Amino acid sequence: MRVYVPSTLHLLSAACNAGEVGPAPLTAYGVTPALREWYVEGDDEELEYAAMAQAARASVGLLAADPGTARRRVVIAAEVSAVPPADGSVELGDARLELHVxxxxxxxxxxxxDAAQATTVIGKAVELWDAAQSGDDNAVFALDSCEGEDLLWYATQEIPDLLAAEGPRGGQRT
Structure with a gap:
């Protein structure tokens, strides 16, 4: 099953150097029964995109917790052999999973x-993350604005060069 793990450039660098994404438990996003039920008309590609979008949104929260890393959302896509079943506490449309490995x-x-040009939009959402979690309409709008920024795709063999270009803390905070 394909899962999407929210990350930051700093965490991506640590994972690449360690040879693993962790530690467990990991919050990941995938095509869950709750997501399938919500997007009844969606095909597999649309469902995967929706799961990745939820992971990208969660990446904003990780950026809020790490003020020294570049304001660029990172999502790691991985194949895992087994995903634990939902425990019944998920809401309709939720793609969130907890991996214990x-x-x-x-x-x-x-x-x-995110492209480097997205840092202004993402940075604003990061600043307002806590307020968005409390339901502040302006903050939620800033967080929703991130969805207008496309995520660039990188093959795994490109990651070391990407990280080297970004520097030790994932680029400069802007």
Missing amino acids: VIPWRSVASVHL
């Missing part, structure tokens, strides 16, 4: 990353 780097299929 680390993901070996060899299972990473690709990495998705």
